[in-house]
Amino acid sequence: IRDALENIYRNYEGERSGADWDAFEIYLKRIWFSNGIHHHYSNDKLDPGFSEEYYNMLADATSTTLSDEAKRAIFDPGFDAKKVNKDIEKGLVEGSAVNFYAPDVTTEEAQAYFESLGDPNDRAPISYGLNSRLIKNDNGEVVEEIYKVGGLYGKSLEQVIYWLTKAEAVAENDKQAAAFRNLIKYYETGDLRTWDNYNINWVQDTEGDIDYINGFVEVYNDPLGFTGSYETIVEIKDFEASKRMVKLMENAQWFEDNSPILEAHRKDTVSGILYNVVNVAGEAGDASPSTPIGVNLPNANWIRVQHGSKSVSLGNILEAYDKAGGSGIVGEFAH
Incomplete structure (x- = not known):
């Protein structure tokens, strides 16, 4: 749909004003x-x-073609009405417009498939379904199309690997280089245990001035909460702002000991906490152009418990939000 609309936008030579054209521009x-x-x-x-x-x-004026299904998706309000549907009666998968499940895969089939993979006794479970699309094979069985080189989105991932390989060659330290190598291996193989190894490497890389997020990370777009959407952010440390956060990190145990939660839920020893303020150099995929203002990763809870996590505020994004927000709240509540 975007390709079709962009072709019209670039090539239409007729009247480019009036209510209809203005609406077309806004929609694009x-x-x-x-x-x-x-x-x-x-x-x-x-x-x-x-x-x-x-x-x-x-x-017609721009020789633009679009399938009947795609046109229906634009103009029929009841067709693909929700990107992520949470109404169980409509079917979580059936009622969602995302492409993580083939049209003939039902909610029940997808849930049963993922339930068959998990081991409730696994203390270090992989993130099943994070990098795959569910389809049915010729025998009618639900199987995964894995995102990897030679698999689904393979050509795009080859380009990602091309640039990650260049990044590895100029890594700031050995830990950062090790993380790049495991991320490259993950994209080559689609192996989710390698993804876990990468995240452990990434969490342990705390010494560099440049950091990044890269992968099929957040699962908000999947109605079942398994499959991640690709995103990448490249960040440069804000040295002054990060220095102010050191005091909080140094006193993390005090905050844990005095937090208003049940004693049973408190950690005896808090470790692996890192909080920095960074400035965004570039974003792509699901992180752009509607950007997060902070990142707290990895999502795998067992990695967070055993190896720690990274939390960062995207300083220049926060500043932009602040400047865009105006002074309405201050005018209302401050005198």
């Missing part, structure tokens, strides 16, 4: 910002604001 910009035809927070489908007849005129 909203698609750019939301990475699709659904709102990036509400998951509701975006209203194009112009008619299918107007679209057909633009498409």
